[in-house]
Amino acid sequence: MNREILLNMGKAIDLIKESSNIFIASHINPDGDNIGSSLALALALKKINKNIVVLKSDIIPIDFTFLPGINLIKEYDDKLDDIDLFITLDCGDINRLGQNKILFENAKKTINIDHHISNTNFGDINIVDSKVTATGELIYYFIKQMEIEIDKDIATNIYTAISTDTGSFKYESVSSDTHRIIADLLDIGIDKSDININLYENMSFTRMKLFIKSLTTLETFNNGKIAVIEVTQEMLKETGASLEDSEGIVSFIKKLSTVEAACILKELEKEDIKISLRTKKYLDASYICNKFDGGGHKRAAGCTIYKGIKEAKELIVKSIQEAMKV
């Protein structure tokens, strides 16, 4: 970690010490890094007797309901003026906070902890490092800096954050430091088999049906370099699955040997198409999604296109093709 990040961590720790009511929130469409990081930090700050509210930003995917501290996540609609400190995690910009943005704007002080390259440094204090694999890595260092003991519950959440944001430690961004953190978490005594079963081998039949249906829409372009699939409202109706159930499909089509860019189009509404893009070796997914006001990381990014699904597909494929030419 560089000096600036360490310095900002020091400032953030001072701010935490002088605050009593601390709110923690992350982005809409929560993932493992979002929830794991939030709960790890919340459990740690509870140990130093802070009043902690972890704000719910969206439906919590069923995969994560096993996490220790999950009941700390609450919908908040009460006193807006009572927030000493608002900490955002894994959030590239304030709009990603969804309904909690207003609470953020009402907070006396704010801290932004994140690893998105597109982060807009919107906090009073910003702890942003795009080199780490997950916000969970930053949370690990942060808790260490605060000299709070990382217990099994906190460690389980950090492990989940890092594992889910690295495709189970497969992504390019994984470093020896990542593995050193994981080694420490294992020494603390987490049950990694149990965590892995909960995270990766716990699929409902409904969700499996959605996977199968969605995979039949697979289309490839540029001699198989680009692979695209769809999840439509009709598929959700037919299978009884929800949109959250489509998590993981795009990583599956990335397995195709020819693929450089794998893309899933999710139909939220008729002209509201959420896109997730994964790239394998060289394409900058964040750059491509930025063109549609999205963002993310080099190998994983997302955006929304407000067109019908056919047109959205044409637009994103064209953008990927253009990026391939450069």
Ligand SMILES: [Mn+2]
């Ligand atoms: Mn993340």
